[in-house]
Amino acid sequence: MKRQRVASLKTLPEGESVKFQFQRDGLSFEGFALRFGEQIVAYENRCRHLPLSLDYGDGRFLTRDGAHLICQSHGALYEPLTGLCVRGPCEGASLRPLKVELAEDALWLVS
Numbered sequence: 001m002k003r004q005r006v007a008s009l010k011t012l013p014e015g016e017s018v019k020f021q022f023q024r025d026g027l028s029f030e031g032f033a034l035r036f037g038e039q040i041v042a043y044e045n046r047c048r049h050l051p052l053s054l055d056y057g058d059g060r061f062l063t064r065d066g067a068h069l070i071c072q073s074h075g076a077l078y079e080p081l082t083g084l085c086v087r088g089p090c091e092g093a094s095l096r097p098l099k100v101e102l103a104e105d106a107l108w109l110v111s
Protein backbone atom coordinates (compact mmCIF):
# COMPACT_ATOMS: atom_id res chain seq x y z
CA MET A 1 0.00 0.00 0.00
CA LYS A 2 1.27 3.45 -0.95
CA ARG A 3 0.36 6.66 0.86
CA GLN A 4 0.72 10.20 -0.42
CA ARG A 5 0.19 13.22 1.82
CA VAL A 6 -2.48 15.45 0.30
CA ALA A 7 -3.11 18.22 2.82
CA SER A 8 -3.08 19.28 6.41
CA LEU A 9 -6.52 18.94 7.94
CA LYS A 10 -6.22 22.57 9.07
CA THR A 11 -6.42 23.64 5.42
CA LEU A 12 -9.68 21.78 4.89
CA PRO A 13 -12.48 23.47 6.82
CA GLU A 14 -16.13 22.80 5.91
CA GLY A 15 -16.80 23.38 2.22
CA GLU A 16 -13.14 23.81 1.32
CA SER A 17 -11.27 21.69 -1.17
CA VAL A 18 -7.70 20.97 -2.13
CA LYS A 19 -6.30 19.77 -5.43
CA PHE A 20 -3.38 17.41 -5.81
CA GLN A 21 -1.53 15.41 -8.43
CA PHE A 22 -1.22 11.66 -8.30
CA GLN A 23 0.24 8.90 -10.45
CA ARG A 24 -1.64 5.92 -11.84
CA ASP A 25 -0.14 3.45 -14.27
CA GLY A 26 2.77 5.82 -14.86
CA LEU A 27 0.52 8.74 -15.82
CA SER A 28 -0.16 11.92 -13.86
CA PHE A 29 -3.72 12.84 -12.89
CA GLU A 30 -5.31 15.58 -10.84
CA GLY A 31 -7.54 14.84 -7.90
CA PHE A 32 -9.37 16.91 -5.36
CA ALA A 33 -10.51 16.39 -1.81
CA LEU A 34 -13.42 18.21 -0.24
CA ARG A 35 -14.72 18.46 3.29
CA PHE A 36 -18.47 18.10 3.14
CA GLY A 37 -20.06 18.21 6.57
CA GLU A 38 -18.27 15.72 8.77
CA GLN A 39 -16.86 13.78 5.85
CA ILE A 40 -13.96 14.21 3.49
CA VAL A 41 -14.34 12.86 -0.03
CA ALA A 42 -11.86 12.70 -2.88
CA TYR A 43 -12.33 12.23 -6.60
CA GLU A 44 -10.37 12.39 -9.79
CA ASN A 45 -10.83 15.91 -11.15
CA ARG A 46 -12.39 14.82 -14.41
CA CYS A 47 -15.97 15.20 -15.52
CA ARG A 48 -17.78 12.09 -16.75
CA HIS A 49 -19.21 13.94 -19.74
CA LEU A 50 -15.97 14.99 -21.42
CA PRO A 51 -12.39 14.59 -20.16
CA LEU A 52 -12.24 18.09 -18.66
CA SER A 53 -11.58 19.18 -15.09
CA LEU A 54 -14.68 19.99 -13.05
CA ASP A 55 -13.31 23.28 -11.76
CA TYR A 56 -11.88 24.57 -15.00
CA GLY A 57 -8.74 25.37 -13.03
CA ASP A 58 -10.08 27.81 -10.44
CA GLY A 59 -10.47 25.36 -7.56
CA ARG A 60 -14.24 25.87 -7.20
CA PHE A 61 -16.11 22.58 -7.02
CA LEU A 62 -19.34 23.33 -5.18
CA THR A 63 -22.49 25.05 -6.37
CA ARG A 64 -23.30 28.40 -4.79
CA ASP A 65 -25.69 26.75 -2.34
CA GLY A 66 -23.02 24.18 -1.46
CA ALA A 67 -25.35 21.27 -2.17
CA HIS A 68 -23.63 19.73 -5.19
CA LEU A 69 -20.35 19.41 -7.00
CA ILE A 70 -20.59 21.16 -10.34
CA CYS A 71 -18.74 20.82 -13.60
CA GLN A 72 -18.12 24.34 -14.82
CA SER A 73 -18.07 23.35 -18.49
CA HIS A 74 -21.68 22.27 -19.00
CA GLY A 75 -23.14 22.36 -15.51
CA ALA A 76 -23.34 18.68 -14.58
CA LEU A 77 -24.28 18.30 -10.91
CA TYR A 78 -22.84 15.54 -8.76
CA GLU A 79 -23.72 14.40 -5.26
CA PRO A 80 -20.73 15.29 -3.06
CA LEU A 81 -20.80 12.14 -0.94
CA THR A 82 -21.32 9.61 -3.73
CA GLY A 83 -19.99 11.32 -6.86
CA LEU A 84 -23.17 10.38 -8.74
CA CYS A 85 -24.20 12.78 -11.49
CA VAL A 86 -27.82 13.72 -10.78
CA ARG A 87 -28.30 16.34 -13.49
CA GLY A 88 -26.59 17.16 -16.73
CA PRO A 89 -25.25 15.42 -19.82
CA CYS A 90 -23.66 12.56 -17.86
CA GLU A 91 -26.60 11.88 -15.52
CA GLY A 92 -26.25 8.45 -13.95
CA ALA A 93 -22.46 8.31 -14.29
CA SER A 94 -20.18 8.75 -11.29
CA LEU A 95 -16.96 10.59 -10.60
CA ARG A 96 -14.01 8.28 -10.00
CA PRO A 97 -13.51 8.11 -6.23
CA LEU A 98 -10.06 8.18 -4.67
CA LYS A 99 -9.33 6.41 -1.42
CA VAL A 100 -8.17 8.74 1.32
CA GLU A 101 -7.57 8.35 5.03
CA LEU A 102 -6.93 10.63 7.97
CA ALA A 103 -3.78 10.22 10.02
CA GLU A 104 -1.32 12.45 11.82
CA ASP A 105 -3.55 15.56 11.34
CA ALA A 106 -3.33 15.15 7.59
CA LEU A 107 -5.22 13.70 4.67
CA TRP A 108 -3.50 10.90 2.76
CA LEU A 109 -4.22 9.41 -0.62
CA VAL A 110 -4.02 5.63 -0.44
CA SER A 111 -3.33 3.48 -3.45
Ligand code: FES
Nearest residue numbers: 047049071074076
Ligand atom coordinates in the same frame (compact mmCIF):
# COMPACT_ATOMS: atom_id res chain seq x y z
S1 FES B 1 -17.56 18.50 -19.47
FE1 FES B 1 -18.58 18.40 -17.57
S2 FES B 1 -20.66 18.66 -18.03
FE2 FES B 1 -19.66 18.70 -19.97
